[in-house]
Amino acid sequence: MEAPEDNSQLLKDCSPYVKFAKLDELLALGRANSLWPLTFGLACCAIEMMAAGASRFDLARFGAEVFRPSPRQADVMIVAGTVNKKMAAAIKTLYDQMPEPKWVIAMGNCAISGGPFVFPGQYAVIEGVDKLFPVDVFIPGCPPRPEALIEGLLKLEEKLTGKRRWPVVKPE
Amino acid sequence: MTEKADFLTGDVAAGQPPRETFVLNLGPQHPATHGVLRVKMTMDGEYIVRAEPVCGYIHRMQEKMGENRTYAQFLPNTSRIDYLSAMTYTHAFVGAVERAAKIPVPPRAEYIRVITSELNRISSHLVWWGAFLLDLGGFTPLLYAFDDREKILDLLEAITGARLTYCYYRFGGLCNDVDDSFIKGTREFVAHMRPRLKMYRGLVTENIIFRKRLEGIGPISQEMCRKYGATGPVIRGSGVSYDVRRVEPYSAYPEFDFEIPTFPGGDSMARYLVRMEEMVQSLRIIEQALDKLPAGPVMADKVPRVLKLPAGDYCYAVEAARGRFAVRIVSDNKEIPYRVKLRTPSLSNLSLFEEASKGMLLPDALALMGSLDLVIPDIDR
Amino acid sequence: MNPAVPEIPGDSPLKAAQAPAEQAAVTPAVAPWPNPLAHLQIPFRAVDYEVKGYHLEVTVAPGEVVAVATQLDKEGLALDTITGVDWMAEGQMEVVYDYFHLAKPLRVVVRTRIPRDKPEIDTISGVFPGANWHERETHDFFGIKFLGHPDLTPFLLPEDATYHPLRKDFVA
Numbered sequence: 250m251e252a253p254e255d256n257s258q259l260l261k262d263c264s265p266y267v268k269f270a271k272l273d274e275l276l277a278l279g280r281a282n283s284l285w286p287l288t289f290g291l292a293c294c295a296i297e298m299m300a301a302g303a304s305r306f307d308l309a310r311f312g313a314e315v316f317r318p319s320p321r322q323a324d325v326m327i328v329a330g331t332v333n334k335k336m337a338a339a340i341k342t343l344y345d346q347m348p349e350p351k352w353v354i355a356m357g358n359c360a361i362s363g364g365p366f367v368f369p370g371q372y373a374v375i376e377g378v379d380k381l382f383p384v385d386v387f388i389p390g391c392p393p394r395p396e397a398l399i400e401g402l403l404k405l406e407e408k409l410t411g412k413r414r415w416p417v418v419k420p421e
Numbered sequence: 422m423t424e425k426a427d428f429l430t431g432d433v434a435a436g437q438p439p440r441e442t443f444v445l446n447l448g449p450q451h452p453a454t455h456g457v458l459r460v461k462m463t464m465d466g467e468y469i470v471r472a473e474p475v476c477g478y479i480h481r482m483q484e485k486m487g488e489n490r491t492y493a494q495f496l497p498n499t500s501r502i503d504y505l506s507a508m509t510y511t512h513a514f515v516g517a518v519e520r521a522a523k524i525p526v527p528p529r530a531e532y533i534r535v536i537t538s539e540l541n542r543i544s545s546h547l548v549w550w551g552a553f554l555l556d557l558g559g560f561t562p563l564l565y566a567f568d569d570r571e572k573i574l575d576l577l578e579a580i581t582g583a584r585l586t587y588c589y590y591r592f593g594g595l596c597n598d599v600d601d602s603f604i605k606g607t608r609e610f611v612a613h614m615r616p617r618l619k620m621y622r623g624l625v626t627e628n629i630i631f632r633k634r635l636e637g638i639g640p641i642s643q644e645m646c647r648k649y650g651a652t653g654p655v656i657r658g659s660g661v662s663y664d665v666r667r668v669e670p671y672s673a674y675p676e677f678d679f680e681i682p683t684f685p686g687g688d689s690m691a692r693y694l695v696r697m698e699e700m701v702q703s704l705r706i707i708e709q710a711l712d713k714l715p716a717g718p719v720m721a722d723k724v725p726r727v728l729k730l731p732a733g734d735y736c737y738a739v740e741a742a743r744g745r746f747a748v749r750i751v752s753d754n755k756e757i758p759y760r761v762k763l764r765t766p767s768l769s770n771l772s773l774f775e776e777a778s779k780g781m782l783l784p785d786a787l788a789l790m791g792s793l794d795l796v797i798p799d800i801d802r
Numbered sequence: 803m804n805p806a807v808p809e810i811p812g813d814s815p816l817k818a819a820q821a822p823a824e825q826a827a828v829t830p831a832v833a834p835w836p837n838p839l840a841h842l843q844i845p846f847r848a849v850d851y852e853v854k855g856y857h858l859e860v861t862v863a864p865g866e867v868v869a870v871a872t873q874l875d876k877e878g879l880a881l882d883t884i885t886g887v888d889w890m891a892e893g894q895m896e897v898v899y900d901y902f903h904l905a906k907p908l909r910v911v912v913r914t915r916i917p918r919d920k921p922e923i924d925t926i927s928g929v930f931p932g933a934n935w936h937e938r939e940t941h942d943f944f945g946i947k948f949l950g951h952p953d954l955t956p957f958l959l960p961e962d963a964t965y966h967p968l969r970k971d972f973v974a
Contacts, residue, residue: 296585318451336478337959650930737855
């Protein structure tokens with residue numbers, strides 16, 4: 250039997266049923282829609298992280314509600330609070346224990362830059378977790394509102410897939 | 422059971438020296454420690470030989486910052502010590518400065534301070550309630566608790582501008598007055614919350630599994646509370662009616678009729694019941710304060726822009742959601758305090774954990790730890 | 803232990819299980835005079851509570867703190883906190899012990915001063931086990947050595963910390 254010289258007609262015929270895409274994009278879509286954060290509360294921001302996961306804000310709408318207590322099962326670390334020098338070694342270990350691919354969200358001013366706890370002569374606080382490991386999304390606020398955390402997760406999704414899934418809400 | 426497996430049954434619980442122990446490290450990243458507490462546990466099977474809390478993983482130099490900033494600049498820091506009851510913490514700092522500088526506070530401001538502090542107490546207890554039950558293995562109550570808590574946060578956000586770390590009190594009063602919508606909303610909230618607390622009782626408190634998990638677990642005696650300086654719901658759950666609002670009344674609290682809920686059991690259930698009953702009493706205080714809310718200004722006249730306290734030391738204690746919070750300011754008559762000491766309730770409440778958890782089963786010790794209601798930055802400051 | 807959980811009847815089942823204790827009679831908030839600790843042979847000074855926030859204060863010699871703590875313990879007072887103040891200009895360290903009474907409005911402050919170049923004082927953790935952590939913290943912050951303390955390792959500072967940040971001559 251002779252092979253068809255051109256299979257473009259065949260592709261056209263089955264296009265309603267079969268979609269072709271790059272595997273990377275498919276994986277990115279899957280990852281973006283089921284981010285598993287590490288249950289890792291440090292300070293005030295952790296309460297807003299809890300609020301984001303609870304009834305009113307319901308992080309489950311965006312597929313990111315499966316907070317894992319073990320770093321081995323998590324793929325996004327939300328650093329919610331102040332990191333000090335005593336904690337820095339532990340948090341770095343946690344980051345190293347997370348399997349690739351992994352992302353980091355620095356939630357709140359403390360995680361971004363040390364926030365209100367930076368002054369000349371300070372002896373304890375790490376001035377920003379980006380000094381410890383790479384950070385993908387920064388969410389400012391002291392503490393940021395749960396909406397801000399959700400927006401941060403959407404930004405991370407955007408970073409993964411290259412396009413935004415939800416419309417941007419502009420303040421009036 | 423074979424001879425070899427005997428150590429699993431707990432020599433320590435039986436009063437014998439353990440034959441074989443191992444060390445279990447809990448935290449600093451562990452969901453049951455509510456933050457970054459670390460507990461080094463020496464275990465005899467499932468039983469605890471020694472549980473030694475290791476603190477300092479969120480030490481944020483609050484006391485050093487007190488010596489580096491003016492009084493007004495340090496005020497927002499106080500709401501970040503125990504972020505769940507920020508109102509009462511700012512109240513203590515503001516109170517100490519007002520006491521030293523002899524700034525009179527208008528009655529309306531004192532009443533609004535009481536209302537907001539009590540709302541904050543309820544929201545703090547709701548977070549504890551949800552998180553405590555999460556520790557015990559029930560996820561659903563958290564969703565109920567946060568639902569009601571958001572109502573409080575909406576009310577407080579409208580007047581303070583913040584959801585969590587309020588900086589609403591000022592030296593001499595408040596930064597702004599409440600409006601009618603706050604008063605109406607708070608009345609609606611009180612009416613809404615009463616039946617909800619009844620529902621919580623039916624949903625959780627009367628649950629037989631829940632009660633078996635807590636009753637008789639983690640007994641803390643009155644004597645132990647006194648020796649360690651434990652306060653708040655911990656000491657009231659041991660049958661001592663100690664409440665700063667009653668023993669050293671401050672603000673407008675003497676003008677209200679409320680009870681200090683006290684349960685004699687000393688176990689985790691007693692501490693649980695104290696907090697549940699406290700929410701009822703807080704609602705009572707809020708209702709009375711709304712009824713009697715006086716008119717007038719909310720800020721004292723002529724509060725100096727640059728505060729300099731006369732040399733000496735000044736204390737102010739409040740009843741925060743976790744117990745007695747006291748501020749000590751040592752002044753040397755400069756714009757910046759010479760020393761700020763923050764006496765936080767969680768530190769004293771946790772310090773008895775090592776003694777109280779001896780010989781307990783590990784899951785029971787976590788129930789005990791949850792019933793102490795710890796906020797870790799409150800310990801480490 | 804509570805072997806038999808009682809049946810749950812009607813409206814207030816917990817009344818039966820755990821009736822609230824009798825409300826202890828609490829003295830109204832007047833200054834606690836006559837001085838309830840007058841019989842103790844400790845030279846207390848009365849302080850205006852409305853200005854200072856405590857009722858009694860006393861300055862003792864460094865060697866007497868344990869004896870004072872023992873007497874206050876017998877009177878039923880609880881330990882509030884222990885802290886230090888660094889009076890660098892005077893070459894002294896002040897150690898401040900706060901006590902409070904569980905039923906009466908009574909706050910007692912015990913002070914003592916020790917030389918700054920040899921900051922050593924006896925521990926009171928034998929009297930109040932709760933003093934253990936307060937003394938460790940004071941050692942962290944000021945380098946005050948509490949003689950006889952079971953474990954003076956760093957408490958809030960990192961395990962290897964050798965600095966004492968709340969000393970006035972501390973440089974980070």
